[in-house]
Amino acid sequence: MAEKENPKWAGIGSKFAHLTAAHPCFGVKAHFTVARIHLPVAPRCNIQCRYCVRKIDKCEQKPGIAACIMDDEMALKRLEAEVKSNPSLKVVGIAGPGDPLENEATYRLLGRIKESYPDLILCLSTNGLLIEDVADKLKDCGVRTVTVTINAVDPEVGSKIYEWVRYNGETLDEAKGAGLLIQKQFRGIEELVKRGVVVRINTVLIPGVNTHQIPRIAEEASKRGASLMNIIPLIPQHGFKDHRRPTCQELEEARKAAEKHLPQFRLCRQCRADAAGIPGKEGGSGATSEYFHG
Structure with a gap:
């Protein structure tokens, strides 16, 4: 079903028209006309997904990859240069290469960008473990959109996807960790929605592992106020290196x-944590669409 034919799109189109028109990862038209930039200031992560490899690399076009980790000043200079050179830039995101909420640099940088560039849309991606704990902080930083990566609703399934989860200094393995993560993810969505933040769900489709979970993820996320979903294919690597796409x-x-x-967003092209440009345009870094790493 095309987006315009799905009645659910009418709701997101009217309620969040300002975002769907201006955010290339939420709106189809914006995907081909609006630029975004990801600032790689968040190296640390609090979970280990079996499909995720985070590293520093200048060439690979994969999620969780960045040419370097920027400090605040580097990131602001990079943003300033992009603002000057690209008039179509409307969105600034923090998408890793780790989990943004696990890194204090995320909050510092977002606060400074809010002050210096109040017209830019601030967004981030997260695995959702810490949202409930920092929802007020995110609102204060000016975050308007958040993408939460949710890959399961059952801990047993989650245990096949997550190697471990670290929360409050404790590392939890497999089902116990997955259970906590799933609980925190859905609570986090509710807290963001209460604060007027638009939430999109990312789900990595892993054949034979979480295929049957996907409708339930969508249903549970919708009940809690999420507005959009982006289902992306597994890239076989790390613990799933021998698994098929x-x-x-x-x-x-x-x-x-x-x-x-x-509603489903179908244009994601799984980009790096330092991507910049218009996602839907071919050639250069702008050709790598956004993958919100979780």
């Missing part, structure tokens, strides 16, 4: 099943 048919079937509960 989903087929195009499997990906579309998952999207159609989830679309009963949440």
Whole structure:
């Protein structure tokens, strides 16, 4: 079902028209006309996904990759240069390469950007573990959109996807860690929505592992106020290096099943943590669309 044919899109289009028109990761038209920049200031992560590899690399076009980790001043200079050179820039995101909420630099930088560039849309991606704890902080920093990566609703399934979860100094393995993470993710969505933040869900489709979970993820997220969902294919690496990618048919079937509960964004191209440019344009860094790493 095309986005314009799904009645659920009418709601997101009217309620968040200012964002869907200006955010290339939320609106189809904006995807081809609006630029965004990701500032890689967040190296630390509090979970280990079996599909995730984080590293410093100048060439690889994969999630969790950045040419360097920037400090506040480097990031602000990078943003200043992009603002001057690219009049279509409207969105600044922090997407890793770790989890932004685990890194204090995220909050410092967002606060400074809010003061210096009040017209830019501030967004970030997260695995959701810490949202409930820092929701007020995010609102104060000016964050308007958050993408939460949720890959399961059942801890047993989550245990196949997450190696460990670290919270409040304690490292939890497999099902116990996955159970805490899932609980915190859905609570976090509720807290963001209460504060007027627009929430999108990212889900990595892992064939034979979480395929059956995807409609339930969409349903539970929708109940808590999420506005949009982005289902992306597994990139086989790390613990899933020998696992196959989903087929195009499997990906579309998952999207159609989830679309009963949440509108689906279908243009994601799984970009680096330091991507910049217009996602939908070919060539250069702008060709790498956004993947909100979780």
